[in-house]
Amino acid sequence: SSTGERIKLSDFAGKRTVVLYFYPRADTPGCTKEACGFRDALADYDKAKVAVLGISPDATKAVTKFSGKFKLNFPLLADPDHAVAEKYGVWGEKKFMGRKYMGALRVTFVIGKDGVIRHVFENVKPEGHDREVLEWIKGQGQ
Numbered sequence: 001s002s003t004g005e006r007i008k009l010s011d012f013a014g015k016r017t018v019v020l021y022f023y024p025r026a027d028t029p030g031c032t033k034e035a036c037g038f039r040d041a042l043a044d045y046d047k048a049k050v051a052v053l054g055i056s057p058d059a060t061k062a063v064t065k066f067s068g069k070f071k072l073n074f075p076l077l078a079d080p081d082h083a084v085a086e087k088y089g090v091w092g093e094k095k096f097m098g099r100k101y102m103g104a105l106r107v108t109f110v111i112g113k114d115g116v117i118r119h120v121f122e123n124v125k126p127e128g129h130d131r132e133v134l135e136w137i138k139g140q141g142q
Contacts, residue, residue, distance in 0.1 A: 001060070001063070001075040001076065001077050001078070002060075002063045002064045002066070002067035002068075002072070002075055002076040002077075002078075003067075003075045004064075005075075007053065007075055007077060009111060009115060010115070012051050012111075012113070013113065013114070013115055014113055014114075015049075015113065016049050016050060016051045016113060017048075017049065017050045017051070017110065017111065017112055017113055017118075017137060018050070018051045018052075018053060018109075018110075018111040019038075019045070019050055019051070019052045019053070019108060019109070019110055019111075019133055019137075020053050020055060020088075020108070020109045020111060021034065021038070021052070021053070021054050021055070021106075021107075021108040021109075021124070021129075021133075022054075022055050022056065022085060022088065022090045022104050022105065022106065022107050022108070023035070023054055023055070023056050023104065023106055024056065024057075024094075024103050024104050024105075024106060025056060025057075025058060025103075025104075026056055026058045026062045026063055026065070026066035026076070027062075027065070027066045027069065030106070030126040031056070031066075031126070032066075032070060033126040033127055034054075034106075034124070034126035034129055034130075035054055035066070035070060035072055035076075036070055036072075037126070037127070037128065037129060037130035037131070038052050038054070038072075038074060038130045039070065039071070039072050039073055039074070040130070041130040041131065041134060042073050042074055044134055045134060048134065048137060048138065050134075050137060051074070052074040053074065053075055053076075053077055054072075054074070054075075054076045054077065055076070055077040055078075055079050055084060055085070055104075056076070056077075056078070056079065056104055057079050057080055057081075057082045057085060057091075057103070057104050058078055058079075058080065059078055059080045060078040060080075062078070063076035063077065063078045064076075079104075082104065085104045085105075088107070088109065090104055090105045090107045091103070091104060091105070092105050105122075106123070106124040106126070107120065107121065107122050107123075107124060108120070108121040108124055108129065108133060109121075110133065110136065110137060118140065119136060119140075121133065121136075
């Protein structure tokens with residue numbers, strides 16, 4: 001992780017709901033907008049007893065640099081072999097400027113204190129996503 005520690009979902013079991021958001025690449029415009037949104041809303045997530053974790057197929061060095069550059073106040077996780085993305089079903093074909101390639105899809109999971117996935121946000125738009133997720137969580141009484 002960007003914090004230098006190994007983080008597991010079981011670390012939060014029974015304690016906090018977890019927002020696990022997958023993003024394609026550190027320090028790109030959309031990913032920066034999304035990460036900074038979560039950064040700016042983190043106090044509200046903390047009040048709701050919700051942990052935020054971002055994850056991308058970048059190396060640990062890249063997520064650490066990205067986190068420091070934008071003063072992110074939550075951990076970013078590195079998944080360079082995209083094993084976690086594959087397990088969550090978010091490693092897929094993407095298209096950009098007529099080119100097809102494999103990459104991490106922008107998807108967010110809300111995982112309950114019991115470790116069960118409660119909601120999946122697919123085809124995420126980075127702008128305002130932090131508020132969309134928090135509103136959903138608050139609506140569930142989590």
